[in-house]
């Protein structure tokens with residue numbers, strides 16, 4: 456494994472490439488990445504990249520967003536099979552139909568959507584700024600696409616607006632149960648419970664805090680508590696342990712996104728060697744999808 460990692464590090468330099476990795480990537484990829492973060496942090500980072508090439512270790516929509524925000528770069532997605540099942544729950548035809556049925560609604564799409572869906576979107580958001588994005592809107596009705604759990608969470612803070620929810624969800628967070636959280640809390644009574652807003656409302660109700668993954672990172676480094684139950688995909692726990700060696704972290708059993716784990720060290724090495732498979736989008740899609748992403752980035756984070 457050391458040889459592969461050494462070769463990746465050498466090729467990064469030779470090919471003038473940067474590796475961006477999501478918080479849910481396997482530990483070895485997080486460790487060799489130039490930047491590790493959540494969707495919003497990665498989108499912001501993509502706009503600052505100075506190298507010719509971005510190797511994007513995350514799921515498909517994230518690599519697309521990197522290209523949309525930085526179209527003059529070569530964006531390589533090491534394993535195109537790494538796709539987000541929640542993003543696949545909405546397609547552009549379905550969204551166009553829903554827009555016809557709700558002409559007064561503003562379309563807020565979670566960044567976990569395809570580039571095509573973003574072309575029919577008014578503004579994107581991430582779990583780090585959904586409430587802030589919705590509070591910024593003048594319209595009274597929001598068509599929230601596709602994560603109904605994130606939409607329900609945001610609605611708690613903007614009760615004056617009417618929400619229409621797309622019936623989508625992240626299976627990893629949806630499967631985190633109240634029973635799992637209660638059991639961990641019984642076992643580790645001093646631990647703070649942090650959960651992601653993609654979790655179901657009943658899990659959110661019993662958590663101490665609700666944060667995006669980047670919000671969890673910030674909270675754990677500043678909290679007086681030194682023990683945490685982490686209600687999100689288990690990959691984040693690697694970063695939390697690395698950045699907070701004096702604290703204890705408990706992952707949720709089986710909270711694993713198989714798609715995030717599809718990108719291997721070998722895929723990353725091949726991506727750097729061949730600068731393939733590249734993310735390709737038409738100029739028209741890039742132009743149309745960029746506007747809602749730019750608005751999202753400009754609003755910044757809430758947590």
Ligand code: SF4
Pocket residue numbers: 479514538539540541542567625626627628688712713714715
């Ligand atoms: S963790 Fe959930 S939202 Fe993230 S890529 Fe996996 S399925 Fe999609």
